[in-house]
Amino acid sequence: MDKERIIKHLKGLSSAPEKEEMLNWVNQNEENAALFNSIRSGFVFDNLPYRLIDKQSQSRVISLVKGDSPFRRRIVRAAAILLIPFMIIAVYEFGVKKEKILLTNADTPVKVIPEQRQITTLYKVNPGVKGLINLPDGSRVWLNSNSTLDVPDKFDSLARIVELNGEGYFYIESNSEWPMYVKTKKGITVKVTGTEFNLLSYDNDRELKFTLLSGQASLIRESTKEEISVKVMEEIVIPGNPKVADKRGVARVKLNTGWKDGLLVFEDTPMTDVIKKMERWYGVSFTVSDRNIYSYCFTATFTSESVTQVLELLRITSNIGYSIKSKNVTLHFK
Numbered sequence: 001m002d003k004e005r006i007i008k009h010l011k012g013l014s015s016a017p018e019k020e021e022m023l024n025w026v027n028q029n030e031e032n033a034a035l036f037n038s039i040r041s042g043f044v045f046d047n048l049p050y051r052l053i054d055k056q057s058q059s060r061v062i063s064l065v066k067g068d069s070p071f072r073r074r075i076v077r078a079a080a081i082l083l084i085p086f087m088i089i090a091v092y093e094f095g096v097k098k099e100k101i102l103l104t105n106a107d108t109p110v111k112v113i114p115e116q117r118q119i120t121t122l123y124k125v126n127p128g129v130k131g132l133i134n135l136p137d138g139s140r141v142w143l144n145s146n147s148t149l150d151v152p153d154k155f156d157s158l159a160r161i162v163e164l165n166g167e168g169y170f171y172i173e174s175n176s177e178w179p180m181y182v183k184t185k186k187g188i189t190v191k192v193t194g195t196e197f198n199l200l201s202y203d204n205d206r207e208l209k210f211t212l213l214s215g216q217a218s219l220i221r222e223s224t225k226e227e228i229s230v231k232v233m234e235e236i237v238i239p240g241n242p243k244v245a246d247k248r249g250v251a252r253v254k255l256n257t258g259w260k261d262g263l264l265v266f267e268d269t270p271m272t273d274v275i276k277k278m279e280r281w282y283g284v285s286f287t288v289s290d291r292n293i294y295s296y297c298f299t300a301t302f303t304s305e306s307v308t309q310v311l312e313l314l315r316i317t318s319n320i321g322y323s324i325k326s327k328n329v330t331l332h333f334k
Contacts, residue, residue, distance in 0.1 A: 001023050001032065006039045015177045086262040113181055113189050114159045119153030125166070128283030130259070135162070139180070142169040142251040142260045145280040146202075167200045169260045174215070184208060188238060191227075192217045200258045205276070208238045211256040216315060254301075262309070271296045278329075282307040293320055 001022070008014055026036050046058050125131045125143040133141045136155050143149055147166020155161070160180040172180050174194020182190040184201040186208050195215025201208045210219060212230045219228040219236060230236055235252065258265040264281055266274055271294050275286045284307060288294065296318055302310055311322045311329065321334040 001035075003039055006036060010040060112233045113191075113222060114156070114161060114182070116150075116152065116156075116161045116163070116183075117160075118154060118156055120150050120152045123127050123149045123151060126283070127280055136162075137173050137175075139170065139172045141171075144168065145283070164201060165197060166202050167198070167202065167259070169196075169198050169257060171196050172215070186238070187222045189220045189222060190217060191220055198260075200256070208240060209256065210238075211253070212235045213253070213257070258301070262303060264305075266298045266300050268299050270294070271298065274298045275331075278307065278310065284327045284329055286328045287328060288312075290329060291332050293333070297318060 005014075005018075006022070009019065014022065026033050047085065061133075076104070123133050123143065125130070125145060125147050127146045129145055131143045133143060133149060133151065135141065135151060136153065137160055139160075141149060141162075149166075149168060149170060150163040155178075158178075160178060161183065161245035162180070163183040163185075165185055168182075170182065172192050172195050176193045179191055179193050182192070182199060184190075184199070185203045186201055188201070188208055190197070190199060190210065195217050195218060196213040197215075197217055198211040199209075202289070208262050210230065212218075212232055212234055214232055217230045219230065219238070220226070221228070228236065236258065252267060254263070254269045255269075259281075264277070266277070269277075271288075275288070278284065279286060298314060298318070300310075300313055302316075307329070309325065311324075315321055315334070319334055321332050322325070323330045323332070
């Protein structure tokens with residue numbers, strides 16, 4: 001490892017892969033660690049806010065320290081006291097950052113999802129409403145009805161972390177060295193660097209659904225650290241506590257993302273999902289008088305129609321009738 005790369009690391013200019021490589025190199029043997037500490041000591045001295053001695057005097061002190069004399073021993077004791085703050089910095093650098101990687105054995109690294117350490121603001125969109133949120137890095141998130149997004153006032157320098165409960169359409173500013181993690185309450189975290197995707201993850205839904213429109217993304221199962229890669233235009237559905245994810249190939253873009261553009265879309269959608277979608281879209285509640293109604297599916301696309309107009313089409317195309325009282329809809333067979 002050359003001096004220039006070590007200095008680059010000390011200045012905080014290294015990329016994430018370079019930081020990991022540096023950490024591995026320092027831990028490889030004592031010789032590497034000694035070289036790093038030597039260069040770091042010079043770097044720290046050169047960058048003190050108030051330098052007590054000049055370069056020439058510094059050289060004379062170093063030459064005295066190299067010898068074996070009572071003066072050297074006194075200097076070493078004093079230096080040990082003075083260097084305590086810098087040792088704390090070193091411990092932070094190679095201790096805190098080290099916790100980002102855990103080892104299950106000597107050869108197998110396991111990626112760890114970083115924790116949120118910033119002050120956050122919780123954005124909430126009420127039932128029947130949609131909203132747009134601008135993130136601190138310039139990324140944008142469209143929130144669907146009855147959704148929340150927990151966002152830090154300022155992103156951490158190592159990662160961008162938000163938490164979604166509900167449905168969001170994300171447009172993430174690209175930065176390969178500054179990943180974004182979108183956490184959910186289902187134990188699944190989405191990791192991206194710059195991409196466009198839709199994430200459906202209401203805490204009262206059985207499934208999590210992820211649709212990738214562009215860029216690169218992966219889903220991380222927090223319990224096992226398993227990372228599931230996702231291809232562009234691929235749809236992944238993860239049911240409650242599954243062993244494997246259900247990759248459904250080409251995403252049904254209009255069905256999954258039409259809500260952002262004001263479209264209420266059903267494509268052979270089971271009535272359980274139709275009801276959930278309508279409750280969130282219109283801010284109403286449903287009561288089903290006969291469980292056999294759940295065996296029906298519904299296909300239609302709506303733009304600005306009212307809840308009554310949607311229910312009327314359902315009545316015409318099926319054997320299902322309805323009644324409305326205040327904000328409660330009751331479905332029954334005709």
